[in-house]
Amino acid sequence: MFYREAGDFKTTYADDNQTFPIKFDRYRYYAVLFFAFLIVPFVINDYWVNAVFMPFLIYSIAAIGLNILVGYCGQVSLGTGGFMAVGAYAVYKLMTAFPEVSIFIHILLAGGVTSLVGVAFGLPSLRIKGFYLAVATLAAQFFLVWLFNKVPWFYNYSASGQISAPERTVFGIAVTGPNTAAWATYLFCLIFVTICALIARNLTRGTTGRKWMAIRDMDIAAEIIGVDPLKSKLSAFAVSSFFIGVSGALFFSVYLGAVEVGEVFGINKSFLVLFMIIIGGLGSIFGSFAGAAFLVLLPVLLKNVLVGMLGWPTDLAAHLEFMIVGALIIIFLIAEPHGLAQLWRVAKEKLRLWPFPH
């Protein structure tokens, strides 16, 4: 009954432009922020942070990034893994070269470097579309992984060919390296997620977002209304790659600590993030979170239920996971291209009219 806009009239256009125009949505959003910042850090432990929260937060950033490119601007990319690797190697080089500078700055700079690389690989998008662009980004994926493997400068000539994150602190508290506390790494990632989500939301509700969506929906009409297609597509590549770079930097430095590029940032990563936004919902920030949560939680859940409770062998459970994810992607692509986000919207629509559906 209380979930509706009836009686909640907007008197200014600014009010009407709010992220959550319905009061109840707004309160729920504040509640989530409150819970995430002020409750979770006190109850969280290592298992939860490593198995659920950190991958969820970091993949959310990558999913938001990819969603900007694919969902909002309509440019298909299979290079996510490669761009995450750029973020990881950039932050590694920066951390080791300038140890006195804050890791916070390094991660943002790593995003910036990835952004530039993304723009360079986005240049062909002016000429090629759809399937062909996907193949071009796939080339970027393989090239980048190959590059980080082949050129020792990137991994500081370490014998293993791996990169590993030295300890870095924020306000004296370790966020990278072997001696981190669960709550510290969690909060560190949460801050980046919050910033990224806000930026993404602001960009997509204004002119920039409308330019991207115009290009996505009909590039000819976009041009006729004054959108410079090159600038607009490249700005999508830049913003998208920035987010993906930040997520790659966090994934390496805060989450894993040590990385072998082909294993961690291979083509599988590209597909995983793509599946997240397909299942979560193309062109939706909320959907990016939903998709990341879903694909992070699904294996944890299956493992706990099938292996833990039913005693299945681990590899069988893993196979089942593949099948479930595959089936879901097909179902979503056919039945609900707007993903979980759309299901959520429909549910809210029903709730808004309840108990008088007409």
Add this chain to the structure above:
Amino acid sequence: MSDQMTEGYITEDGRKIGGTLMEMKNITLRFGGVKAITDISFDIKEGEIRAIIGPNGAGKSSMLNVISGFYVPQEGEVWYKGAKRPQMKPYQVAQQGIARTFQNIALFEGMSVLDNVMTGRLNHMKTNMFQQAIWKGKAEKEEVENREVVEKIIDFLEIQSIRKTPVGRLPYGLKKRVELARALAVEPHLLLLDEPMAGMNVEEKEDMSRFILDVNDEFGTTIALIEHDMGVVMDLSDRVVVMDYGKKIGDGTPDEVRNNQDVIDAYLGVSHD
């Protein structure tokens, strides 16, 4: 005729038409062996409603595409606001204040009506991406200011009730209207309409005619439109260009054109709807 080609004139209903806004000089456009436009010249004057008519395949849409920069003519010059226009991309043409609608609707199907119309404001919005990322302050202010302009246009075209509806769900007639709204949001100097009434019923056509006249009247917008319905053309337009097989076969007021023997033979003689 010749005196009105150089300077402005007064229309039958007493409106003052200004000097030349756009002039097409000896335009020839070929697609491989097909000549879509052969050596056509005509002008569009400030404040007038200029119609382009002709049978199917005459080259009318091609002419609009030349004006809006989609097609580059092999020969000829485009003059706009007293200067020869260099070769331009469509988005650059748009930035010069030329907006248009398409024969086959070209809206952004995944976006709401409001967002579609807001895209028309793109070139009026100056904040950069960093200001937009922060939103509070400049970007929000600019958004609200432009939203006010857009809401006026939405009121003007009487589409308030579908503001938040995704365009993909709208019926054909309303889509045409939203496309006009998007073009008007540009606040164009020159508005190009490619068959704005095609596929509409009588009532919708009357509405659209009224809107076109009101736009011209209230905002002083110069309009060039392509239309098949001769009744509509005669009612709306101040001057008419007639094309057939890519050639210009008539140019003048509706009455002059109607009495031109070439036009009668080529166009008015053949049956049309």
